[in-house]
Amino acid sequence: MWMLRSFVNRSVVTLAGITAPGAALAHPAQGGFVLLLPTDIYIAAGCAAVGLSVLIVALMPAGALARLFAPRALGHAPDLATARALTSLLSLALLAALLWVGFIGPRDPLSNLLPLTIWTLWWIALFTLQGVLGDLWAWINPWRGLHGLVWGDAPPPLRLPKALGCAPAIIGFVAITGFALADPAPDDPARLAAFVMGYAMFTFAGMALFGAHAWLGRAECFTLLLRLFASLAPLQTRPNLAIGLPGWAAIPDRTAEKVPLSLGVFVIVLLASGSFDGLHKTFFWLAQIGVNPLEFPGRSAVVWSTTLGLLGANVALALAFAGCIALGHLALRGPAPRLRDAIAQLALSLLPIAFAYHVAHFLTAFLVGVQYSVAAITDPLASGADLLNLGQFYVTTGFFNTQGSVRAIWLTQAGLIVAGHILGVLMAHRMATQIYGGHRRAAIAQSPLAVFMVLYTLLGLWLLAAPRGA
C-alpha cells in the first residue's frame, strides 16, 4: 500500500458538498473595482515571481532543496485515538442536528445552519485550516467513531480491489463537484440535507463493507482530499511530531511505495475542478456557451454546459500535465523512469496550487458566509432568538464597496496563488531530483513543467481578475 509520510489511515470519513454558493454572494461593486485595478501589472508580477522561482531552484546547489524540505523532529506524539473517537461521535451528533435543521429549519439557505456549515464552515474554513494546521478532520469526522464502536478492528467482509486505486474517490469527487457546480439548487437546505444524508449513509455502508481504512483512504474523496491538504501543513503529528517547510510531508518518501497513478490523477482533478469553478462564471466562459452575462438566466439553464465543461476541464488538465511530463522525458538523454510513475508523483506538486486556489477563490464567499453563519448560530431556527446576545445583527458586504478593501482582498488572493505556485515549483523540483536522479537531469526534465507552472499562475490570476456575470 502506498503511503505518504503524513498519511496514516487513522482518521476520518466525510460529509458532502462543495463549491460554496457564497461565490454568488459577491457584490457588483467588487467586480467593478477589480476591473479598475492594474491587474495586468499584478498578474505579470505574479508570473514573473513564479518564473524567477523556477530559475532560482534550477540554479540552487544540489542538496539545498533536500535540506529545505527536511523536517525537524520534535519527538513522539501521544496516542490520542480514543479522544478522536469521542470527538468523532460528538461530530456525528452535530451532523444529525444539522440534518434536522436542514430538513425542518428555515428554508432560506442563508439562514439555515446546514448549508452554511457545509459550504462556509466546512468546505471553506475547515479545508483552509486543514492545510495550515494539519489533520483536524481526523478529529471531527463524524463516522470513524461510530464505525469503531460497532465493528472495532474486525476485518471487513469485502476487499476493495487494489487495482481500483483511488478511482472511486476520483469518480466521487467529480460527481459531487458536478452537483455543486451544475445542480440548480445545491444550497437548498432540504435538498442538501438529503444529499448529505445519502452520502453519509453511502460512506458508512462503504466502510462497513470494505473497512474504514480502505474506504476512507481510496473511495471517500473528502477524506482523501483533506488528508492531502493536511500533508501541506508545516507541523505534522503522525507518526511523530515534526515540523518543516510547508509541503514537506506531501513529498513521497524515497523508501515508500510508488505513488499510484490514480492518486496523481486525483490531485489533478482537484486542481482542474477548482479552476473550472473559477472559470464558469466569467464573461469569457459565458460567451463560449452563448449566455449574456448581464442577464444570466439561472443555473438551471446551464446544467449541461457546466457539467460538460467540468469534465472537459479535468480531461484537458490531465492531458496537459501528462504532456508536460512526457515532453520532459523526451528532453532527457539516457534512461528515464516510467512515465506513469513520474506523472503520479509529480502531480503531487500541484497540491499547494489546488490548496491556494481553493483558499483564494473562496475568500470573498467566506467573508460574507461567515457573517450569515454567526447570524444563524444566534438564531438557528429563524425564530427571532439571539443565543449569542448579539442584538440587531446586519450582514455587510461593505468591504466589496471601496477600492482600498477590494485591492487588499484581491492582492491577498493573488499572493496566495503565487505562493502556492512557488511552493509547487519547489516541491516539483525536489521530487524530480529523486525521480530523475540528479539536479541537472531534474532541471531538464522539469523545464516543460516549469513553463506549465508559470502559465497556470497566469490562468489563476486571470481568473481572479476576469469579469464575472453569473
Place this chain on the structure above:
Amino acid sequence: MTQKLIPPSGFTRRGALKTLGLGAGALAATTAMPGFIQAQSSAPIRIGFQVHRTGIGASYGRWYDRTSQAAVKRINDAGGINGRMVELVPEDDGTDAKRGAEVIEKFATQSNCDVAFGTLFSHVVIGSAPRAGELKLPYFVVSEGHHVASGMLNRYTLQPGITDVKSQVQAMAPFVAANLGKKVCMIFPDFAFGHDHRDYFSAAFEAQGGTINAMIAIPPTETAFTKYFPQIPRDTEVIYHVMVGPAVLTFVKELGEFFGPSRPELFGFIDSLEAVDIASPGLEFLEGSYMWEGNPRYAQADQTEYDKAFRAAVGVDDNGASVSDSRDISTYAHMFGCWETLNIIKAGMEASGYQGQGDRAALIEAVEAMSAMPLGMDHPQGAKIFNGKTHQTFGHQYITRVESGKLLLAHTTSIEDTLYEDEVDYTTRSF
C-alpha cells in the same frame, strides 16, 4: 440587473386616467360589500417570500430580505393582519426562472402560504407567474418590469408596490428636454434591458420635441469603452447612459477621460450604480450629472418623516448605507417596493376580510379595487395610484444630481408624467 421589458404600445394619458377612475369606483363597491365572516383563526398568515438569495440577483436579495423583515416586524408590532401575526417564509429562487416556478409551487402546495411575494428579476417573474396562476396563488411582485402591465401575465400576478420601467423611462423625457438639452446620444448595453431604454426613451423624448442623434449599443461582454466614444456626435447636448454590470465603473472612468472637463450633460439610471458608493474612485466624472432614482438614496433637505422612519426601520443611514457599516450601500432605489407591497397585502387582506386560502380571489379583487395610495408610513417612497385593471402601480419618480459625491434631489415627476394607456384588463379574466 433587473431586466425591464417594455413591449411597444401607443397610449394616452387620458385613457389611463379614465381607467384609474374606474378602479376607484370598484374599490368603493368592494368595500361596501359585507365580507364573509369565517371562524377567526389565530394561525399566522404565511407570506411566501421568493427571494434572490443566490445567483445574479443576490445583492438585491439581501436588501429585499432586510426590508421585508422590517416591514413584517412593523405589521406584527401593530397587531398583524386581521388580528393574526404575519410570518414571512423565505425561499431562495437562485435568481433562476425554473427554480422560481418551483418555489411558487412549494409555497402553494407544501408550505401552506397564503400568498407569494417579493420577486425582483424579470425572468424569474415571467417564469413563475404562470405557475402562480395555475395554482391560484396571489403573486405580488416587486420587479419594476413592464411584464405585468403589458398583459403577458395573469389575474393572480400583481405589482402594486413599485412602478414599472415603462413609466419610469417615459417620465424622464420631459425633464431632460426642458433642462438638459434637445439632442441626446444614447449609450446602452445591447440586450433587452438596454433596448427597452432605447425604444421607450427615444419615443418619449421625440414626443417632447427632442432628437436622438445617436444610439450606441455596447456588447454585453465589453469591458473597454473608449473605442465607442468617437461615435458620440459633436453636437450632442446630453448623453443618456444605462450601462450595467461590473464594467460600469470602467465605463464612467473612460468616459471622463475621453471628455475631460468639457462634457455634455449626463443622464443615467441608478440601476447602473445601485448599491455602489457614488463617491467611489472613478466616478468623479459623474459630478454634476443627473440620475433617475426610484427613491432617493440620500436623505434630502425636504425628507419626509416617513422616509426617516423607513430608514430607521430597515437600518439605513442618511447616506443610504447600512447603519452597521457606512460602506455597505443599500439598494435604496428599489427596496422600498417590498415594504410598500407588504402593506398593500395587509390592506387588501383587511379590506377583503381575508381569513384563509379560500379568500384568495377576494384578496385579489380587494387589491384590484385600490386606487389612491397616499404618502405615509405604508408608502414612504411617495403617493401612488394603483391601476386595478393592469395590476400596476404608478408613482412619482425622482431625478437627483451628483453634487460633492452625493445625490441631491433636482426634480420630482408628477404621477401623471408616468401614466400610459392600459394594455390589458386583468379584471375581465376569470379566477
